[in-house]
Amino acid sequence: MFSGNAGSRYLATTLLRVDSAGRAHVLITFARSFLSLELARLMAAGGHRVTVVDSIPIAVSRYSNAVDEFHRVPPPKFEPLEYCQALAKIVADNDIDMVIPVHEETDIIAMLAELFPPECRLFLSDFDLENRLHHKYEFQKLLVELGIPTRKFARVAGPEDAAGLDFDKPFALKRCYSRGSQKVHKVQPGDPLTWLEHDELNPWVAQEWVSGDKYCTYSVCHEGRVYAHATYPVDYAIDGSSCLNFRAVEHPRIQAWVADLVERVGFTGQIGFDFIEDGPDKDLFCIECNPRATSGIMMFSPGDGVDRAFLGTSDPDVEVITPSPDVEKMIGIGMLLYGWRAPSRRGRSMAQFARDFRRSADVITRSGDQKPAIMLPLAYASILRSCAKYRVGLAEGFMHDHEWDGLRISI
Incomplete structure (x- = not known):
């Protein structure tokens, strides 16, 4: 059994610095991501100051009204030590109170956590736990150890x-x-x-191989407790796995499953799980874990107060924050590039695709914050340059220099 975050100076046990109005200065990584953009908007809506970073110069979050500052940093996959050193300097120079990693740089930051000032909270778990949840074989072994059914x-x-x-x-x-x-x-x-x-x-x-109804989740957790949670079915998706649209559903069994595992491993940070509900008895199996931000964050609205989930609370009776049950959002550019294709539609007609496209709100476009949408073509041009540099396709190139494939790093 994991002891989780015990003794880690950079986790939720650290008293988060806030000003007299309860506001913090947060740094969000991977600024090119629509997840980072949405997280920046949610944190700014709570009155917090937001700084974002990325290894490419034209990242959509940089142009949001929710963001105060942008810093360009080395690519974490190829220069992990330099990346964390740059983040630590930004933290120290700008009085950052919390670092919220978004993609697989989470593992790298957890590995090199001692580089960061002790007064800054890193919103993640210790490296051993992050790595075991990330590694698809080790995660399945963990489920067996915990007595959780798997295939x-x-x-x-x-x-x-x-x-x-x-x-x-x-x-x-x-x-x-x-x-x-x-x-x-x-x-x-x-x-x-x-x-x-x-x-x-x-x-x-x-x-x-398991067939059945697919669901994904997103949760914000502190020391083994879920403070915000969303469950969404896999509808339109690239290769049947990377979701392009998001509609919140209530699934008590999945939410209870997530709460149980998070508590038993003592997890802190953002986490998502992929589930399949199989057979006439609707047996539930977890296929894999993503111990980082997932697309589910895009279903929350500023009025939901998700920033409170990140800051944490000592109130034992606080309710889990969930998105509105009628929310329907999409990555508009992703739907236009991939969603209409037969593998992504998963048996839906083009007419159904058109109806779903019309009624879903684009996660990029936001009233009063239009610059990210305006800059999107230039942002994608910047990503395409990365695709050419690394000789990968668009979907892979979007995140290629922020992936982590198991290479251990030491100071």
Whole structure:
């Protein structure tokens, strides 16, 4: 069992500095992301000062009225130590009270947490827990240790593991460190796996293929307690996994599952889970965990007071903050680029796509804060340059220099 965040000076146990009005200065990473943009707007709506950072110069969050300052920093994937050193200097020079990482730089910051001033709270868990939740095979092992039902799975680190797989049903094969936009291979029992490329730092995980209704979650947690939570079904999605539209649903079993696991591991930070509800008895299985921000944050509105979930409270009776049940939002540019395609529509007609597109609110466009939408073409041009530099597609290039695939870093 994890002791979670015990003894960590940078977690929720640290008294957060706020001014006399209860406002804090927060730094949000990965400013190119629509998640970061929405988080900046939510924190600013609560009266907090917001600074954002990114490794590219034209990031949509930079142009939001919710943001006070933007800093360009090294790419965390390729210069992790320099990245954290730059963040720590920004924190010290600008009296930052809290750092909220958004993407997989979370692992890197957790690994190098001692670089940061002790009076600044890092909104994450210790590295060992972050890494175990992130690693797809280790997460499944954790579920087994906790007595939580899961489907058959196996680690594939080399040709001998691939040859020894004994699945009698189709199974999914994916990297242990991977993210939603990357390929998940559906493999039939007995299929030759000679095409597999093996990486010592990033092996594969095989999981029994499960069909059913897919759901994703997003939660904000402190020391094993959920303070904000959203559940949303997978409707329109890139490759069936990276959601393009978001509608809040109530799913008490999923919310209870999340609360139980978060409490048992003592998690602090943002976290999301992918679920499949399978069979006539609607058996619930968690496929993977994302111990960082997920798209669910975009379903919250300024009036929901999500900033309170990040700041924390000692009130034992405070209710979990949830989005309005009738909220429907979308990444408009993503729907236009991918949502209309047959794999993303998942059996829906083009007419249904058009109806869903018309009634969903775009997460980029916001009354009184139009600059991010105006700058979107230039922002995507900047990302396309990164795609060309790293020789990857648009979906991969969007996050490529903020991914973490298991490389350990020391000071």
